[in-house]
Amino acid sequence: MDFNQFVDEVKGGIKQFLPIEYEDAQVRIEEIKKLNENYLGITVLKENQVIAPTFNLNQLYEMYQSNPEVSMESIMKNITGVMLDSPKQFDLKNITEYENAKDKLFIRVSSAERNQEILQKVPHQIKEDLAITYHLAISVDDIGRGSTTITNDMLTHYGISEKQLHADAMKNSPKIMPLYVDAMKNIIAQIIVGEDKPVMQDKDLKDMKEVISEGLKEGEPMFVITNQQTMDGASAIFYPEVMKQLGECFQGDFFILPSSIHETIVLPDKGDFDYLSLKSMVQEININQVLKEEQLTSDVYHYDAKQRVFERADKFEKRQKVIQMNKNEKVGREQKMEHPKPKKHDMEL
Structure with a gap:
């Protein structure tokens, strides 16, 4: 079954799984444009119904194609279950x-x-x-x-x-979407043992210092910043005071790598990493490991803990060069302004 046939079957059959009050409902199939992705969506609206959930048909088709246990019937039941439950959870106000x-x-x-x-x-x-x-x-x-x-x-x-x-x-x-911080090696270990998504424990901002302190003591330089749901967790780096707290934990500046829309990776800037090599690593991961719709950017970012400035790493480097150049010019001007002291001459009386 190709995608168009799948869409037609869902559209034509969905009402058979719904109660009688959906007999005259309108079934809409339309392109949905959202952040990071476009998809074909299906929405079922009863008469006078203002809002209803929209289901991603591309995603459902992918599940149907990739998992033999997912049948058309199970997909229909999944859609109707969410539809019938949503009015109980949702208040238009x-x-x-x-x-x-x-x-x-x-x-x-x-x-x-x-x-x-x-x-x-x-x-x-x-x-x-x-x-x-x-x-x-x-x-x-x-x-x-x-x-x-x-x-x-x-x-x-x-x-x-x-x-x-x-x-x-x-x-x-x-x-x-509470903050979650963990050492990169712990996340990798959880993936290796077969967990599709790491289990997020109940950690919030107050635990950050402990997590990072323990990781640094064990020689772990990289930490994952996300939320407890591990969904759209890259935004957590912008939560109030998070970057400031990370600067305190690292006792200085740090790099921010956009792993995906779901998380960022942070590591201290102690002179051990060049931002160009970090950028190359991000680009390679995006190409080989991250779905296109889940990619954030291929840039590397930097946080200046002293000035409390978030910026692209290349901008930080340029800014530092300008600062150093200005310092050198200032030192040069000061040296030029120092007039040589007059020499003492022997005088005979």
């Missing part, structure tokens, strides 16, 4: 009224270059070549997360500024 919505705000980070079209329609902040966008968590559980993206129209409806939106999202993100 959680989206339309800002006082209810603001406590459900969280941030995501993505490539600004690859998401230019989407970014024109949504409030966002640019951090170098990364874009921070704002989202509402409709539901968060062990299986996944239902969410919606804040658009410019929604911001206008709320009657608030982007500054207020950003402040509320930054405040609530660590509560909705």
Whole structure:
């Protein structure tokens, strides 16, 4: 069965798995453009229903093709189960009224270059070549997360500024998607023993110093920054005070590698690593190990702990060269300004 046949079968058969009240429901198949990915989605709307979950048909087809245990019937039952359960979890006021919505705000980070079209329609902040966008968590559980993206129209409806939106999202993100930090070797060990996703323990910002201190003592230079759900966890590096705390843990500057949209890797800048070699490593990993829709960027970033500046590593290096050049010029000027002392001459009387 090819993808088009799969789509037709889901569209034509989904109502057979739904209660009688869905008999006259509208089944929509449309292209969905989201951050980092486009896909064909299916939505089933009853009469007078304003909002309903949209299912990624490309993802469902991939599951159907790759796993012999996944049948068309199981896919249909999965879709209808979520559809019938979502009204119980969802209250429209959680989206339309800002006082209810603001406590459900969280941030995501993505490539600004690859998401230019989407970014024109949504409030966002640019951090170098990364874009921070704002989202509402409709539901968060062990299986996944239902969410919606804040658009410019929604911001206008709320009657608030982007500054207020950003402040509320930054405040609530660590509560909705709590920070998780672990040594890289622990993550790798969990993958080797067969865990598809590392099990995130209940660690938050207050545990960061302990995790990094233990890792450094054991000779581990790399640490993973994500959230406990390990989903869109690259944004956790931008949580309030996280970079400042990391600078304190490393007792100085550090590099930030964009592993994927789900996590970043940090390592101290002690002169052991050249940013070009780190960038080459990120590029290679993106090509060979990270799905295109999950790639963040191929750049390497740097945090100046003294100046509290987040920037691309190449910009940091250029800035340091300028600073050093200015110092050299200053020293040179000071040396020129020192007039030689007059020599003493012997005088005979």
